[in-house]
Amino acid sequence: MQRKLWMVLALLVLVPGLMLMTSCAQQTAVEQDTTQKTTPSADTSGTTGGEDLPDDAAKRAAEQAMNQFINEHIYFSFDSAQLSAMAQDTLKRKAAWLQENAGVMVAIEGHCDERGTNEYNLALGERRAQSARAYLVDLGISASRLSTISYGEERPLDARSTEEAWAKNRRGQFKLK
Amino acid sequence: MSHVTRRFGLLPILVMLLLLLVAAPSQAVEEFIEINPFLKKIPLAIPEFKPLTEDAPSVQAATEAVQLLEETLLFTGYFKVIDKGAYLENPRETGITDASINYRNWTVIGTELLITGGVRRSAEAVEMELRLFDTFKGQSVLGKRYRGTPKDTRRIVRKFASEVVFLLTGSRGFFNSEIAFVSTGTGNKEIYISEFDGRNPAQFTRTRNITLSPAWSPDGQWLAYTAYPKNRPFLYIKHRRHKRGYEIGNKGLNITPAWVPTDDSSAALEEMRLAATLSFTGDQEIYLLTGKGKIIKRLTKSWGSDVSPTWSPDGKKLAFVSNRSGNPHIYVKDLASGRVDRLTFQGRYNTQPNWSPKGDKLAYAGMEGGRNDIFVIGFKGRPPVQLTRNSGNNESPSWSPDGSMIAFSSTREGRARIFVMTAFGTDQRRLLKLPGEQTNPQWSPNKHLN
Numbered sequence: 001m002q003r004k005l006w007m008v009l010a011l012l013v014l015v016p017g018l019m020l021m022t023s024c025a026q027q028t029a030v031e032q033d034t035t036q037k038t039t040p041s042a043d044t045s046g047t048t049g050g051e052d053l054p055d056d057a058a059k060r061a062a063e064q065a066m067n068q069f070i071n072e073h074i075y076f077s078f079d080s081a082q083l084s085a086m087a088q089d090t091l092k093r094k095a096a097w098l099q100e101n102a103g104v105m106v107a108i109e110g111h112c113d114e115r116g117t118n119e120y121n122l123a124l125g126e127r128r129a130q131s132a133r134a135y136l137v138d139l140g141i142s143a144s145r146l147s148t149i150s151y152g153e154e155r156p157l158d159a160r161s162t163e164e165a166w167a168k169n170r171r172g173q174f175k176l177k
Numbered sequence: 178m179s180h181v182t183r184r185f186g187l188l189p190i191l192v193m194l195l196l197l198l199v200a201a202p203s204q205a206v207e208e209f210i211e212i213n214p215f216l217k218k219i220p221l222a223i224p225e226f227k228p229l230t231e232d233a234p235s236v237q238a239a240t241e242a243v244q245l246l247e248e249t250l251l252f253t254g255y256f257k258v259i260d261k262g263a264y265l266e267n268p269r270e271t272g273i274t275d276a277s278i279n280y281r282n283w284t285v286i287g288t289e290l291l292i293t294g295g296v297r298r299s300a301e302a303v304e305m306e307l308r309l310f311d312t313f314k315g316q317s318v319l320g321k322r323y324r325g326t327p328k329d330t331r332r333i334v335r336k337f338a339s340e341v342v343f344l345l346t347g348s349r350g351f352f353n354s355e356i357a358f359v360s361t362g363t364g365n366k367e368i369y370i371s372e373f374d375g376r377n378p379a380q381f382t383r384t385r386n387i388t389l390s391p392a393w394s395p396d397g398q399w400l401a402y403t404a405y406p407k408n409r410p411f412l413y414i415k416h417r418r419h420k421r422g423y424e425i426g427n428k429g430l431n432i433t434p435a436w437v438p439t440d441d442s443s444a445a446l447e448e449m450r451l452a453a454t455l456s457f458t459g460d461q462e463i464y465l466l467t468g469k470g471k472i473i474k475r476l477t478k479s480w481g482s483d484v485s486p487t488w489s490p491d492g493k494k495l496a497f498v499s500n501r502s503g504n505p506h507i508y509v510k511d512l513a514s515g516r517v518d519r520l521t522f523q524g525r526y527n528t529q530p531n532w533s534p535k536g537d538k539l540a541y542a543g544m545e546g547g548r549n550d551i552f553v554i555g556f557k558g559r560p561p562v563q564l565t566r567n568s569g570n571n572e573s574p575s576w577s578p579d580g581s582m583i584a585f586s587s588t589r590e591g592r593a594r595i596f597v598m599t600a601f602g603t604d605q606r607r608l609l610k611l612p613g614e615q616t617n618p619q620w621s622p623n624k625h626l627n
Binding site: 079115116117118119120122123124126127130148149150151154155 | 366387389390403408409410429430432433454456459461481482484485498500504505526528529542544547548549572573616617
């Protein structure tokens, strides 16, 4: 169970990361094309991927950090709004990112799996979002930057009716405003 | 009416009277016996209706009317219709009045009730003569003549069906009620409304987002529900026809509306009240609101979730879901004394309470092994009765306005659909099937037929 969750987490971080890298590579390739047309003789480096300028590297790292913030969810047990040790670790990383990005406002979404009933899950989803918010405020993030919203069981990440899907859907999710 | 009850000995009225007589000295006995009127169905014969004039529109109207009346009466679960192949007499030929009926021909095939009809329809008008006979007693019990425009055929049939059910049960039934429910046919959850039997479903909301928890006002004119404009759960109070209404958008949750019952069907929106869960303080509590959404007072006080209120028919008590014991269970609050009692002790997850309009029971969804089933529980400490089992996930029970049936949602056929059953769990069947999934049925009050 624990291992499964780690794998899900790892995938959630890796996949968007990979997607980001692909899109960066495409952008650089296009830039290089233009360079070739205007100064065809200048291409002597022999690399086709292009080399990052220092500014780009920093920008990419920042983007990756932001994507991690958005894509890394926290997970809950059935009918629980308590933060697990793992969820607390994740929230510490989020707090660090929020400290570095002082102007950012965040909406914390609380979600549930489909097994409960819709109305009670709306309430449970809100308590999950509130738990995460309270933890971040404890870590020094200004409460005014953090809003909460519950979607109950209405917005599952995985629509299947399996233990794996339910575990993925019982989550706190973070959106930039 | 007395001769009717004497004849139909298994009918609820007489059973109740008998029980009261027999059990009056001992409270325990009265509690212990519960008669299920849906187990022995009343054998009913409905032979073809007679066209009062032999023209094509009247012949067609007669066929339509007899089918519709049969379907309508069968829907209640009180009756079984005797196989038409067994009928020894054809009132369409021999006559539809008392004088022309040979009761022996009906009792010999087991008929207890006989309905005959005569129908005439022209371009401008429809006319129907409908009669109910007690075949054992050998006499007419009910005879009605109706006139209306050709569009009124169904209204007339339902009105007569309502008279029949009233004679047998003392209750006006639900033939002029509707069912609101949530459907995902458009890709979003929207509220739809159909007639009680699933006919003529029509989309009511167009929020293009999440729309949940429809709740009918006691006069059936207003629907309260939760929707997500700007991605936040707000409450809406919308007029059934004119679509005008009010928005309740406090910070946090604005969910699970439930109107306070009232006998005054002419009450204005301002005079009506509803309960709903709000969480603007950071804690989820149930509040009493005006019909336009203004907060009157808080009704619950407990850290954690207090949701899904449902009112006793007299408006003096409120049942709701709370996780104050650690898991969601159903509690009942007496508003006069302020006392709160826990109602459910079985299982670890009991939600979606819905108080019977008769007042003596509450239906709810109880979870066992990850699946919900419909249960009914009384208030005298007896264990709940499970009405659905081994048939997918069953949620959102909602009583018919006369308390004789329960609508609910079920995944027993795969995707979630709206189902109905009798109050005792018999005669479970699907009400309708639309694109997407259908959940969260709410049965409307029964409007007065006129």
